[in-house]
Amino acid sequence: MNRERAVACHCLLIETDSDGLILVDTGLGTADLQHPDRSLGADWVAYAQPALNPEESALRQVVRLGYAPQDVRHIVLTHLHRDHTGGLPDFPDARVHLHPDEYRAVTDPEAAHHRHTLDRFMPPHRAHNPLLTPASVDESTEWFGFPGAARPQGLACELLLVPLPGHSAGHAGVAVRDGDGRWLLHAGDAYMYHGELDYTPPLTHPVLQPVQQGSQTDAAARVVTLERLRGLRRDHADEVTVFSAHDPWEFARLAALTG
Structure with missing residues (x-):
């Protein structure tokens, strides 16, 4: 195990015929990389030590x-933590889709997780008043056994927000069909290391696991989510490619496949 890998x-950037470009999560934005302490918070920067490369x-990367x-017309977020929302100001006219539970947690002062979610959704990332739009949930809609899949409003392409609760109030994966008809599932922070899905019992990473435990909102729900993802990979590997937001080994493998 190479523990030095960042x-x-x-x-995920999706090119569509009907909806322009769709960006799934945004990573850190250009303002974050220019003024990290101000945009991301000095304590978080000291802890995470992010690479500060604007390229x-x-x-x-979209420009390259x-x-x-402006070709990025839609952004779909797994959740509202700072390392997923930093690029929102770089695409100020894009409509931003998220699971309705995550939307409610950041917009409704009466929501149970409102203050926690608002604290994690950094003020510089929302100062431009992004067009936050809750997806539409059909309780009867299942995606490979995952209940309550939500459809982003106004998108014609086959894309769903799949509830993967535990990490945040309304954490969701983003499922989309690729050009070959296979599903891709960006699982966000539902897990952070591929060993959690690939091994029995699950194998955690000594650095990533404390990060996951420190940021989750519901540990029991996250365990249930993890078991469902393990079943998905076990039973539907020929139909679905699952990947997470932060696993560098997963990222390197998929980047090599796509060139």
Whole structure:
């Protein structure tokens, strides 16, 4: 195990015929990388020690692919923690979709997790008043046995927000079909190390596991989510590719496959 490998902030850029570009999570933004203490919080920066390379921002990578920033018309978030929302100001006109439980936690002062979620959703990331839009939940809709999948409003492509509770108030994975008809599931922070899914019993990482435990809102719910993801990988590996936000080994493997 190479413990020196830096964790990833794995975003996903989806090119569609009907909806323009869709960005799943945004990683750290250009303002975060220019003024990290002010934008991300000095304590978090000292703890996480993020790489401060502007070329790794979603904005710069989108431009390097030949697109304009405004081509990103939609952003779909797994949740609202700072390492997933930093790029929101770089795409100020994009509509931002999230699970309704996460939306409620940040907009409704009466919601049980309101203050916790608002504290994690950094003020510089929302100062431009992003177009937060709750997805529509159909309680009868299941995705590979996961109940309550939500459809982002106004998107014609086959994309779902799949509840993966435990890490945040409304944490969700983002499921989308690729050009070959397979499903991709960006599982966000439902797990942080592939050993949690690939081994029995689950194998945790000595650095990533304390991070997960320190940031989760419901430990019991996260355990249930993890077991469901283990079953998904075991029973539907030929139909679904599951990956998380921060596992650098997973990221390297998938990046090699896509070139």
